[in-house]
Amino acid sequence: MNGSNDLLDTNFILGILKSNPAVIAEVSSRSVYTSECFYSVVTRMELLGYHGITADEECLSKIYLFSNNRYIRFTDVSAGHDEGYPQKISGKWPDMPTNFYQGIDAALYRHDNGKIYLFKGDQYVRFSTAGDKLTFEANSMIAASWPGLPESFQQGIDAAFWRKSNGRIYFFKGSQYARFRLVDGKPKLDYVKPIAVNWPGLPASFETGIDAALMRCSNDKIYFFKGCHYVRYLDLENRMDGGLHHINDSWMPFPK
Numbered sequence: 497m498n499g500s501n502d503l504l505d506t507n508f509i510l511g512i513l514k515s516n517p518a519v520i521a522e523v524s525s526r527s528v529y530t531s532e533c534f535y536s537v538v539t540r541m542e543l544l545g546y547h548g549i550t551a552d553e554e555c556l557s558k559i560y561l562f563s564n565n566r567y568i569r570f571t572d573v574s575a576g577h578d579e580g581y582p583q584k585i586s587g588k589w590p591d592m593p594t595n596f597y598q599g600i601d602a603a604l605y606r607h608d609n610g611k612i613y614l615f616k617g618d619q620y621v622r623f624s625t626a627g628d629k630l631t632f633e634a635n636s637m638i639a640a641s642w643p644g645l646p647e648s649f650q651q652g653i654d655a656a657f658w659r660k661s662n663g664r665i666y667f668f669k670g671s672q673y674a675r676f677r678l679v680d681g682k683p684k685l686d687y688v689k690p691i692a693v694n695w696p697g698l699p700a701s702f703e704t705g706i707d708a709a710l711m712r713c714s715n716d717k718i719y720f721f722k723g724c725h726y727v728r729y730l731d732l733e734n735r736m737d738g739g740l741h742h743i744n745d746s747w748m749p750f751p752k
Contacts, residue, residue, distance in 0.1 A: 558570060558571050558578075559573065559710065559712070560603065561708070561710075562585070562599065562600050562603060562614075562708075563582075563599075564598070564599045565584055565585055565586070565597060565598050565599055566582040566583060566584055566585065567581075567582060567583060567585055567588075568581045568582040568583075569581050573712075584597075585597050585599075585600070589614075589623065589630060589632075590630060590631070590632050591632035592614075592621055592632065593619075593621065593635055595616060595617075595619075596614060596616045596621060599616075600614045600615060600616050601615045601616055601617070601652055601653060601654060602614075602615040602653050602654060602655050602656040602667075602668075602708070603615070603656065603708075604656040604657060604658065604665065605658060606658055606665070607658055607660075607663075608663070608678055608681065609681060610624065610625050610626060611623065611624060611625070611633070612625060612630070613656070615638065615652070615653055615656065616652075617651070617652045618637055618638055618639070618650060618651050618652055619635060619636065619637055619638065620635075620636060620637075620638055620641070621634065621635045622634045622635075622636075637650075638650050638651075638652070638653070641683070642667070642676065642683055642685075643683070643684070643685060644684075644685035645667070645674055645685065645688075646669075646672075646674075646688055648669055648670065648672075649667060649669045649672075649674055649688075652669075653667045653668060653669050654668045654669055654670070654705060654706060654707060654708075655667075655668040655706050655707065655708050655709040655720075655721075656668070656709065657709040657710055657711045657718065658711055659711055659718070659731065660711055660713050660716065660731055661716075661731045661732050663677075663678065664676060664677055664678075664686070665678070665683060666709070668691070668705070668706050668709065669705075670704070670705050671690055671691055671692070671703060671704050671705055672688055672689065672690055672691065673688070673689060673690075673691050673694075673695075674686075674687070674688045675687055675688075675689075690703075691703045691704075691705075691706070695729070696734070696735060696736075697735055697736035698720070698727065698729075698736065699722075699727065699740055701722055701723075702720055702722050702727065705722070706720045706721060706722050707721050707722050707723065708720075708721040709721065711731070716730070716731045716732055717729060717730060717731060717737060718730075718731055721743065724742060724743050724744070725740050725741060725742055725743065726740075726741050726743055727739070727740055727741065728741070
């Protein structure tokens with residue numbers, strides 16, 4: 497066994513990497529030396545289940561995409577969608593109002609509070625993800641919780657995402673987008689501008705409006721979707737990454 501005496505469990509590995517005092521004390525008390533140990537593989541689910549995981553590490557979690565009355569889930573994008581998907585929205589999101597069952601307009605995950613927001617018309621619902629489970633928390637009007645938005649945004653948005661590089665939240669509506677900063681956990685509007693102004697390189701069809709957006713933290717890229725196509729955008733460099741891609745051929749595949 498090449499002189500190795502112990503097999504370190506994943507929680508010990510993560511505890512050491514994150515300098516968890518309790519883990520360090522336990523390992524030291526047993527005179528365990530990492531150079532003399534085998535290591536178990538750190539899986540995605542074990543990472544998500546470890547207490548104290550940061551927002552960056554939490555970005556390794558699942559991706560959900562919605563289309564009409566169904567949604568699809570990805571644990572590993574390169575491996576395709578998870579088995580058993582797509583599924584109907586109804587019955588899978590506890591206590592969700594029935595008018596959301598036929599489809600949503602936009603979805604947002606806030607990394608500062610661990611909440612999921614689903615938007616439909618002039619309303620939104622909020623879910624907690626505490627304890628690794630979905631819990632319905634609220635159903636409210638967009639105008640009540642996202643102050644300062646133009647009337648057109650208050651009546652409904654097309655897309656939303658949280659941006660890793662600056663911690664801001666972005667709403668898209670038609671050819672415009674709004675940016676929010678978070679102050680004491682509450683959104684404060686920074687501005688509303690044309691998409692064409694601050695997203696250089698986007699195809700002209702995307703400048704007139706997008707259908708969906710997501711921040712994929714594992715590669716620091718933003719994905720914008722329009723019809724059956726998508727583009728990748730480099731978060732830190734604020735520029736396009738390649739050209740136009742077909743959703744079914746290039747990334748998912750997403751069910752037709």
